[in-house]
Amino acid sequence: MSRVADIVTTCEELYEDLEFSAxxxxxxxxxxxxxxxxxxxxxxxxxxxAAGMLPVGILGGGDKLEIIRGDAFFQSYICHxxxxxxxxxxxxxxDFLDGCLFPSICDxxxxxxxxxxxxRPDTYVRYVDVPQNFxxxxxxxxxxxxxxxxxxxxxxxxGRPVTDDALKHSIELYDENRRxxxxxxxxxxxxxxxxxxxxxxxxxxxxxxxxxxAHNDLVREYLAAAEMDDRPERDNxxxxxxxxxxxxxxxxxIRTLERAGCYVVDDDFMLVNRWFxxxxxxxxxxxxxxxxxxxxxxxxxxxxxxxxxxxxxxDLIECVRRRDADGIIFAxxxxxxxxxxxxxxxxxxxxxxxxPSTAFKYSENTxxxxxxxxxxxxxxxxxxxxSSV
Amino acid sequence: xxxxxxHKEPSMARQKEMISQHFKKLTTAHESGKxxxxxxxxxxxxxxxxxxxxxxxxPEINALQSGMRKxxxxxxxxxxxxxxxxxxxxxxxxxxxxxxxxxxxxxxEHIPPPDLLLLSYTGCFTFMKWFELLRExxxxxxAMLHVPYQGDGEITDDMREYVIRQxxxxxxxxxxxxxxxxxxxxxxxxxxxxxxxxxxxxxxxxESAKHRPSPIDAYFGGVYYIGPIFTAFRGTREAEAYYRExxxxxxxxxxxxxxxxxxxxxxxxxxxxxxxxxxPNWTHFREFWRMFHEEGAVVVASTYTKVGGVYDRxxxxxxxxxxxTLAEYCLGCYTNLNLPTRTDxxxxxxxxxxxxxxxxxxxxxxxxxxxxxxxxxxxxxERTGIPGAFVETDLVDPRYFSASNVKNRxxxxxxxxxxxxxxxx
Ligand code: SF4
Ligand code: SF4
Numbered sequence: 001m002s003r004v005a006d007i008v009t010t011c012e013e014l015y016e017d018l019e020f021s022a023x024x025x026x027x028x029x030x031x032x033x034x035x036x037x038x039x040x041x042x043x044x045x046x047x048x049x050a051a052g053m054l055p056v057g058i059l060g061g062g063d064k065l066e067i068i069r070g071d072a073f074f075q076s077y078i079c080h081x082x083x084x085x086x087x088x089x090x091x092x093x094x095d096f097l098d099g100c101l102f103p104s105i106c107d108x109x110x111x112x113x114x115x116x117x118x119x120r121p122d123t124y125v126r127y128v129d130v131p132q133n134f135x136x137x138x139x140x141x142x143x144x145x146x147x148x149x150x151x152x153x154x155x156x157x158x159g160r161p162v163t164d165d166a167l168k169h170s171i172e173l174y175d176e177n178r179r180x181x182x183x184x185x186x187x188x189x190x191x192x193x194x195x196x197x198x199x200x201x202x203x204x205x206x207x208x209x210x211x212x213x214a215h216n217d218l219v220r221e222y223l224a225a226a227e228m229d230d231r232p233e234r235d236n237x238x239x240x241x242x243x244x245x246x247x248x249x250x251x252x253x254i255r256t257l258e259r260a261g262c263y264v265v266d267d268d269f270m271l272v273n274r275w276f277x278x279x280x281x282x283x284x285x286x287x288x289x290x291x292x293x294x295x296x297x298x299x300x301x302x303x304x305x306x307x308x309x310x311x312x313x314x315d316l317i318e319c320v321r322r323r324d325a326d327g328i329i330f331a332x333x334x335x336x337x338x339x340x341x342x343x344x345x346x347x348x349x350x351x352x353x354x355x356p357s358t359a360f361k362y363s364e365n366t367x368x369x370x371x372x373x374x375x376x377x378x379x380x381x382x383x384x385x386x387s388s389v
Numbered sequence: 390x391x392x393x394x395x396h397k398e399p400s401m402a403r404q405k406e407m408i409s410q411h412f413k414k415l416t417t418a419h420e421s422g423k424x425x426x427x428x429x430x431x432x433x434x435x436x437x438x439x440x441x442x443x444x445x446x447x448p449e450i451n452a453l454q455s456g457m458r459k460x461x462x463x464x465x466x467x468x469x470x471x472x473x474x475x476x477x478x479x480x481x482x483x484x485x486x487x488x489x490x491x492x493x494x495x496x497x498e499h500i501p502p503p504d505l506l507l508l509s510y511t512g513c514f515t516f517m518k519w520f521e522l523l524r525e526x527x528x529x530x531x532a533m534l535h536v537p538y539q540g541d542g543e544i545t546d547d548m549r550e551y552v553i554r555q556x557x558x559x560x561x562x563x564x565x566x567x568x569x570x571x572x573x574x575x576x577x578x579x580x581x582x583x584x585x586x587x588x589x590x591x592x593x594x595x596e597s598a599k600h601r602p603s604p605i606d607a608y609f610g611g612v613y614y615i616g617p618i619f620t621a622f623r624g625t626r627e628a629e630a631y632y633r634e635x636x637x638x639x640x641x642x643x644x645x646x647x648x649x650x651x652x653x654x655x656x657x658x659x660x661x662x663x664x665x666x667x668x669p670n671w672t673h674f675r676e677f678w679r680m681f682h683e684e685g686a687v688v689v690a691s692t693y694t695k696v697g698g699v700y701d702r703x704x705x706x707x708x709x710x711x712x713x714t715l716a717e718y719c720l721g722c723y724t725n726l727n728l729p730t731r732t733d734x735x736x737x738x739x740x741x742x743x744x745x746x747x748x749x750x751x752x753x754x755x756x757x758x759x760x761x762x763x764x765x766x767x768x769x770x771e772r773t774g775i776p777g778a779f780v781e782t783d784l785v786d787p788r789y790f791s792a793s794n795v796k797n798r799x800x801x802x803x804x805x806x807x808x809x810x811x812x813x814x
Binding site: 334 | 515762
C-alpha cells in the first residue's frame, strides 16, 4: 500500500469509528484527562486544548448509524444531524465526553444544547453564543466575557486554571493547523488529481478526533506523501461546493461528485478548520486575540450576520475566481434553514457574476446517489463546455 | 393575531378598529411624514419605535393574516418560484411571496416599503436570514440588535449590558438618523409606563383561566388577546383601554361562570383543560379550534402567547430603568428560553392551571419552537403524571395541515382523557 493509501485508510477508520475509540484511548492514557465535544461550525478549540482537554468534533452519525431511538425525539421535518446526535447520546457512544459545546448556528443546534442538558445532566453543557455585532465595544466586549466564562468553567473541570501562556501556546498550535489546512486546500486546487477531495475530507475529519499536535503531523505527512503519488490528471471540471457546513454529506456522496467528473477545488466542510484566514496569535492578551480574530476575520457563512448590504455572495465569487473554478454546486442538508435561506441570495449573486451553478439537497444518510451522480455529471459536462467557448 | 371577527364583544370590535386605523396610517405614512419600520414580534422595541413616531410593520403578522385569509398558499408558491426551498420557514416565504405580488396587506391596502429594517434578533436565527433577504429587496438601512440566548436559563449582567450597548450605540442612533428626531427618554418612559399598565391587565386575563370553568381559551382565544400588546400598540392609550375592557369582559364571564367565546358560540361545558405548546396553524385556524370546541376542550395556558413577552412570570416594562427593561424584555421572550426552562414553565402551567392534558402542536416551519419538543413532552409527562399528545401542522402552508390526521389524533387523545376522568371518579 502506498503511504497515501496508508494515511487515508487510517483516517477512514477514524471517520467510521462511531465509538470514538481514539478519543477514549487518549483519555485513558493518563488519569484526569477530559474530552469536550463540540458541534459545527465553530468553537474556540484553543481554549479546550489550553485546559489540557481533547476537543472532539460531533458531526452526526453519517450513513452507517442506524437510528433506533433518535427518531422518537424529533418531528418529521427536521435535518438529520440532531437525530443521529441524540442516537449517539442514547446509545452511550458519547459517554466519554465530559462536556459539550453548542455553537450558535441555528435553532436546532441551539435547542440540542437544552436537550443535552436534560438528557445528560451530569455533563458540562455550554451554548457558545457568538456576537452578531462586530464592534469591539459591543460584540467584542460580550464575546470576551463569554470566552472568559468558558475558560473559567473548563479550568474548574480540569482542576487547574487555564493560564494565558497555555492559551497562547494552544493558539499557536491551531494557527499551525489552519496554515496546514490552507496549504492542503491550495495544493488540492493546484493539483486536484493528486490531492482528491475525498482524501482531503478524511484528513480533515481526522482532526475532529485527534489532538491538534497529532493532526498537524498527519496533515504534513499526507501533503508530503500525496506529492509523491503518481495519479493521472483527468479532464474534470473544477467546482466549489457550498452549503455543506453542518450536517455532513456521506463520504460516498463526495466520491460520487468526483466520479461524476468534478474536481472539488473548494468547499465549506468543517469550517472550524478554516474559520480564520490569518493567524490568530498576536502580542498581548490571548483572549483578546481570539476575540479580535473572530470580529475581524471570521469567514462569511450563513450563521454570521452580514452587516453590509450588497456583499452577500462576494466571498463565494471571490473563491470561485481564486480557485479558477468553472461553477458552484450548492449542496445543502434537507431542512437546513441557514443553508437553504442563504442559497437564493448566493444564487442571485453568482448568477449576476456569470458563474454557473447547480443545487441539490442531501442528508447524512443519503443512499440514493445515482440522481446526484447524473446531476453532477451533467453539470460538469456543461460547465466544461461553457469554459471552453 | 387579528383573526376575522368571530363573536362581537366590545373589546374585539375595538381591536379591529385599532388595526384598521393602523393600516390606514401605514397607507398614508409617507405623505404624513411618518417612517415605516419593519420588525419582528419577539423582542420588539415598540415603545422605542413609537417614541420616534414610527409605524411598525410585522412581517410575521402579515404572513399569519395571509394564512387566515387563504392567500398564503399562493404567496408561498410565488416565493418557491423565486428559488426558495420547500423546506424552509413558511412565514419567510409567505412574506416574500406577498412582497413579490405587490405587498398588499391584510386589510387590502398596500403596505409601504420600509424606511428602516429593525432586525431584533430574539429567539430565532431565521429572523436574521429573513431580513438579509428583505434587505436585498429594499434599499433601506438595517438596525441590527443581537439578543443573546439564555443558554444557561438566566439573564446575566453581560448579556443585558451587550443589548443595552447596542441599543445606545447602534439602534437609537439609527432611529435618529432615519427619522431626523432626537431621542427623547421622557417620552420613552411614558410609553413604558403605559405598557406596564396594559401588561397587568393582560396577565389578569391570562390567569383567569385558573378559574373553573375557564372564562377564556388561552390559545385560540389567546392569540386575539395578545394581538395589541405584541404588535404596534404596546405603550399606547388605545392598548391600555383595550386591555381594561377585555379584563372587565373576562371578569364578568368568570363572575357568571361562563366559558370562553368561540367561533361556534360560547362553550357550554368544559370537559378538558389543556396546556398547549407551539404556535397555532393559521390556514385552518377555525377548523382546528372547532376540533377542541366539539369535545369541550379548553386551553387554559399556552406558550405561544408568550412569544412576545412572558408577562405572567413577572416581567413588566419598567419606566425607571428604560434601557435595562428593553434589554430584559428582549432577552426574556419565550423562544429565547432554553429547553429546561421551557419544560419547567410548561410543567408549572399544568399544575397551576389544573390541566387534564398537554398538547404539542409541532410546527414544520419553526425549529425554534419545534426542535426538542418531544423531549419536553416526555419530561412534562414524567413530572406531572399527565399524558401528553403531539400533532404536526404548519403555520401558513396548507400542504402541511392534514385535518383528518389531526382530528383522529385529537379524538383518540380526548377519549383517553375521558377514560382517565371516569377512572378517577
Ligand atoms: S444541518 Fe442546518 S439546520 Fe441542521 S443542525 Fe446543522 S445548521 Fe442547523
Ligand atoms: S422559524 Fe419560527 S420563530 Fe423563526 S421566523 Fe419562522 S416561525 Fe418565526
